[in-house]
Amino acid sequence: MALFEPETNGIATYRIPNLLTTAAGTVLAFADGRVASSNDSPNEIHCVLRRSTDGGATFGPMQTVVAYPGRGLNGASAIDSSSLQDPATGRIWVLFSHSPSGVGLFNSVVGTGFGPFGRRLSDEAGHLFSVDGAGVVRDAAGTPTGQQADGTMIDGHHWYHARDNAQDLMEQPTVFLQTVFSDDDGVTWSAPIDLNPQVKQPWMSFLGAGPGIGTVIEAGAHQGRLLFPVYFANAAHFMSAALIYSDDHGATWQLGETPNAGRVVAGQAIDPATSDVGAANLTEAQAVVAQDGTVQLFMRNHLPAPYALVATSRDGGAHFGALRPVTGFHTPINQASYLYDRGKTVLLASHAESATETRQNGQIHLSRDGGQTWSQVLQVEPPTMGFGYSCLTQLDDQRFAVLYERIADQTDWAHMRLCLKIFTLADFSQMEETND
Numbered sequence: 001m002a003l004f005e006p007e008t009n010g011i012a013t014y015r016i017p018n019l020l021t022t023a024a025g026t027v028l029a030f031a032d033g034r035v036a037s038s039n040d041s042p043n044e045i046h047c048v049l050r051r052s053t054d055g056g057a058t059f060g061p062m063q064t065v066v067a068y069p070g071r072g073l074n075g076a077s078a079i080d081s082s083s084l085q086d087p088a089t090g091r092i093w094v095l096f097s098h099s100p101s102g103v104g105l106f107n108s109v110v111g112t113g114f115g116p117f118g119r120r121l122s123d124e125a126g127h128l129f130s131v132d133g134a135g136v137v138r139d140a141a142g143t144p145t146g147q148q149a150d151g152t153m154i155d156g157h158h159w160y161h162a163r164d165n166a167q168d169l170m171e172q173p174t175v176f177l178q179t180v181f182s183d184d185d186g187v188t189w190s191a192p193i194d195l196n197p198q199v200k201q202p203w204m205s206f207l208g209a210g211p212g213i214g215t216v217i218e219a220g221a222h223q224g225r226l227l228f229p230v231y232f233a234n235a236a237h238f239m240s241a242a243l244i245y246s247d248d249h250g251a252t253w254q255l256g257e258t259p260n261a262g263r264v265v266a267g268q269a270i271d272p273a274t275s276d277v278g279a280a281n282l283t284e285a286q287a288v289v290a291q292d293g294t295v296q297l298f299m300r301n302h303l304p305a306p307y308a309l310v311a312t313s314r315d316g317g318a319h320f321g322a323l324r325p326v327t328g329f330h331t332p333i334n335q336a337s338y339l340y341d342r343g344k345t346v347l348l349a350s351h352a353e354s355a356t357e358t359r360q361n362g363q364i365h366l367s368r369d370g371g372q373t374w375s376q377v378l379q380v381e382p383p384t385m386g387f388g389y390s391c392l393t394q395l396d397d398q399r400f401a402v403l404y405e406r407i408a409d410q411t412d413w414a415h416m417r418l419c420l421k422i423f424t425l426a427d428f429s430q431m432e433e434t435n436d
Contacts (some may be wrong), residue, residue: 001419001420001421002401002417002419002420003029003031003050003059003061003418003419003420004029004031004033004048004050004062004392004417005416006051006414006415006416006417006419007415009033009035009048009062010032010035011033011035011046011048012035012036012037012089012414012418013034013037013038013414013415013416014031014032014033014034014039014048014416015031015032015038015388015389015405015416015418015420016031016032016079016080016081016211016389017029017158017211017212017389017390017391017403017404017418018030018081018082018083018094018211018212018213018391018403019213019372019391019392019393019401019402019403019420020083020084020092020213020393021393021394021395022085022092022186023085023087023090023333024185025053025055025395025396026051026052026053026185026186026249027050027051027052027055027056027393027395027401027416028049028050028051028060028083028186029050029051029052029059029094029403029420030038030047030048030050030065030083030094031047031048031051031081031418032045032046032047032079032080032081032381033045033046033047033062034049034331035071035072036072036073036075036381037073037074038071038413038414038416039098040079040104040105041072041077041079041103041104041105041175042073042074042075042076042077042099042101042102042103042104043074043075043077043104044070044071044073044075044076044077045075045076045077045078045079045430046064046065046066046067046078047064047065047066047067047078047079047081047094047096047106047180048064048065049063049064049065049186049386050062050063051063051185051186051187055395055396055399056395056399056401056420056422060269063326064083065078065094065180065189065193066078066096066098066180066304067143067179068098068100070100070198070421072103074101074102075101075432076098076099076100076101077097077098077099077292078096078097078098078178078192078431079096079097079098079099079208080096080097080209080210080211080284081094081095081206081209081211081215082094082095082096082209082210082211082212082214082228082229082293083095083213083214084213084214084215084216084226084227084228085216085272086115086216086226086249086250087216087218088224089249091181091182091183091185091250092181092182092183092185092186092250092370093180093181093182093214093226093228093250093302094179094180094182094189095177095178095179095195095209095214095228095230095244095302096177096178096179096209097175097176097177097178097207097208098176098177098178098192098380099175099176100170100171100173100174102173103174103175105175105206105208105233105237106237106404107173108173108174108205108206108233108310109172109173109174109205110174110202110204110205110234110235111172111174111175111176111196111202112200112201112202112204113171113172113176113196113200114194114197115128115130116130117132117138118123118130118131118132118133118138119131119143119171119172119194119404120171120172120317121137121149121169121170121171121172121223122169122170122172123167123168123169123170124168125141128140128360129138129145129169130142130170131149131154131396132436135148135149135150135151136148136149137149139167143341147167147229147312148153149169149242154157157395159371174206174321175196175206175207175208175229176194176195176203176206177194177196177199177207177209177244178192178193178194178195178202179192179193179194179195179250180193181193181250186377195244195253195327197411198252198253198254198255199230199244199253199255200232200255200256201232201255201273203234203235203274204232204233204234204402205233205234205235205237206232206233206237207231207232207233208230208231208232208285209229209230210227210228210229210230210231210241210284210285210286210335211284211285211335211389211391212229212286212335212389212390212391213327213339213391214226214227214228214229214339215227215287215288215289216272216289216291217289217293217295217316217317218281218293219291219292219293220292220294220316221293221295221315221316222247222293222315222316222317223293224247225245225246225247225316225317225360226246226249226250226287227243227244227245227287227295227316227317228243228244228245229241229243229284229285229286229287230242230243230244230255230285231282231283231284231285231298232272233324234257234267234272234273234274234275234276236274236275237284237298238272238275238276238277238278238280239277239281239283239300239302239329240259240260240261240270240272240309240421241258241259241260241282241283241284241285241297241300242255242256242257242258242259242281242297243255243256243287243297243313243317244256245294245316245317245318254318256313256317256318256319256320257283257319257320258272258320259281259282259297259299259309259311259317259320259323260280261270261333263280263323263325263367265277265279265280265303266279266280277362278302278304278345279302279303279304280303281302282300282301282302282309283298283299283300283302284298284300284335285297285298285299286298286336286337286338287317288338288339288340288347288371289340290344290370291344293315293316294312294313295312295313295314295316295317296310296311296312296313296370296371297310297311297312297317297320298305298311298326298336298338298349298371299311299323300333300335300336301325301331301332301333302333305325306325306330306331306332306354306356307325307326307327307329307330307331308325308331308336308357309323309324309325309326310323310324310325310371311323313323314410326337326349326371327373328365328367328373328374328431329349329351329353329363329365329377330353330354330355331351331352331353331354331358332352332354332355332358332359334351334352334356334359334388335388335389335390336349336352336388336390337349337350337351337390337391337392338376338392339392339393339394339400340396341400341420341425342397343393345368346365346366346367346368346425347366347367347368347370347371348365348367348392348400349364349365349367349371350362350363350364350372350380350390350391350392350402351363351365351390352387352388353383358410358411359386359387359388359407360383360384360385360387360407361383361385361387362379362380362381362385362387362404362406363377363378363379363380363382364377364378364380364392364402364423364428365377365431366378366425366428374431375430375431376428376429376431377428377429377431378423378427378429379420380402380404381406384425385406385407385408386405386406386407386408386409386413386416387404387405387406387407388404388405388406388407388413388416389404389405390402390403390404390405391403391404395421395422398424399420399422399423399424400422400423400424400425401420401422402420402421402423402424403418403419403420404418404419404421405417405418406418406419412436
């Protein structure tokens, strides 16, 4: 079933699946609506959603969850969404990255975009100002200018029109990690909430969501903790994956340590703030939580090796042990999705099964020992069909679903479709070999 078709609803391409089944049984299918082209940021990208209230049989019309002003190939973005539902409150959280017009991963400037007096702004001459929640404009020293900003947005940036002298002030050209939430099962959504002041470090140029889903720790010392995978870059654009977590139902968030910290690659001990070892990049990640509260973080691996990397945390995602390869199947340098079933007895992994850099041959592998070995496999599409990013969910006691990027022509990724496949554990076949 194709849920998002290219060149529909005024949008050129849909990418980056994010699939969540709520406690009420509603299925929320999120995507990037890449309006002008299939490009990453900078580009006009909206976070869009389709809802199903009949267990994934049918889906309603497309909703726009977040869209910033700023049109075309240089437009503003709400990109790479991830979702979770807090079981204690029922609130649904969506994490994403906001890039102002003209800003993407590789030209995002170092810093949080915030100073001691609020969001950092500049005028057309580059002079720094700030504006606080009450709209008070201050100069770089923190002295009030006597201006009041009205929050007007122009051309994809947060432009603040200073009413007292008709001056326009622009937000800093850096990436902002943001959330929105819904308390009515995804029907309506809050305004974006900035997380940079809490979790983006001053040395980071980029901080983005690990697209797919977040998760919740349901047992152990950190019961109730909300977890979202993220990845970040330093000034040299060297990237590392980690988790952000909340122990107060999303009111505040903290950044955990990356498994890259202290890792030795090419004879260098990695410092995520200063290193520049491209082979050690760890980017888009997904987390799963075992029955005892142990967290595993599965990460996109940029080493020239066809497998993902995984690390384990026993303190709720704040720190991780050593990295190890995920053996039993191949993955190119590509996002993948990982999901425990509700009983925490079966771990699923959806990915492109490829020992080269070709994103094709979509498969779902099954493990009954927490990912130590992988014993069964489900073919999602014919092996020659292109298969990009994906996201897994459990629909009910028996059924699961995967939302994935399907590419019929490997030369035409701009016309991919986001397709939904529903399956059960009975659909899996025994693997001939359980490990490499």
